[in-house]
Amino acid sequence: MISIDGISKEFDLGSETVTALDTLSHDVAAGRFVAVVGPSGCGKSTLLRLIAGLEKPSSGSIEIEAGRVRRPVGFVFQDAVLLPWKTVEANVRFPLDTGGTKRALADAKVRELLELTGLSGFAKALPRQLSGGMKQRAAIARALAEDPPILLMDEPFSAVDLLTRETLNDELLRIWERTGKTVVLVTHSVEEAAYLADEVMVLSAHPGRLVKTYEVALARPRNEATKLDRDYHELVAALRRDLRGGRIRP
Structure with missing residues (x-):
């Protein structure tokens, strides 16, 4: 449904040019729930804006196969706006x-x-x-x-307390299961990414590059028992190692 082919995004800040994303490629199949994690400033939100058409890539292309719909993408921002x-x-x-x-x-x-x-x-x-x-x-x-057909979400639950966030995670899964949307979620929480997603994209520190993708093999439907699953904890630990251990630097 979403084909991302070698996109880069540069911003002209006057005295210098900053590269937010560098030659990133990835395909998102219809109906999948994809989470995107990475260090602050690595271009996660920029990636969503590019998919939504709110920004244009400096190079590369993004193709969306959504049939004849007026607006193929819905966007949920960090602030409800x-x-x-x-x-x-x-x-x-x-x-x-x-x-x-x-x-x-x-x-x-x-x-x-x-x-x-x-x-x-x-x-x-x-x-x-x-x-x-x-x-x-x-x-x-x-x-x-x-x-x-596509729902993009940029840290939608970051401003709420932990218990509310967990409740909203479960409600989001319920909505996704009922609607069959393709979801791309940006999050700083590796626990949230592991719990919700079918796959997790890991971006490098600035400039953002896709350095790893994890397929999440956890059974669905997900619930509190999922968080006791050994595979869940192993995935969370692996994502933490990636984000903290310096392995995701370009």
Whole structure:
């Protein structure tokens, strides 16, 4: 579904040119859950922005096979970025309104997404009345509003406490299993990457290069028992060694 072929991304800072990503190639198959980890500043968020078309690569190419859909990609940012003057349901339906979806269809879709994300009882709430976790659920619902086949997520749960994050991880898996989306998740948490993903991409320190990919053989569905699995702990340990041991430097 996503074919990344030798992309590099450079930023002109005036006095110098900084290379954020360097000749990165990878294919993401449809329906897969892929996590991306790497040191701070290695270009993980830039990679998502390139896939989303928010930035253009300096060289190389990204091809998305998504059929005839208006918006093939939904994006969930680290900050929920909800419109503060709109209710939860109005935030979720905003892409549908701007896209010209008929009112009856939009109403039905919003109800479906609020139920999917556990927000049915908060349709009329304003963002300031929500917890951090609930704001991110609303952001996920909004990203799914136009039913994009690909969901990109940039550290979506980094601002919430650990217990809330674990709950949101389980809810994200439930949503992914129900919708069949292709998910690419950027995270600094190796535990989160190992728990959620089918494969984990490891990027090097600046400039970001893909230096390793782990296939995650853990059985699905995932649950608390997964975190007791020996293979889970071995993968977490391997990712930590990669990130701390200097093996992922270019």
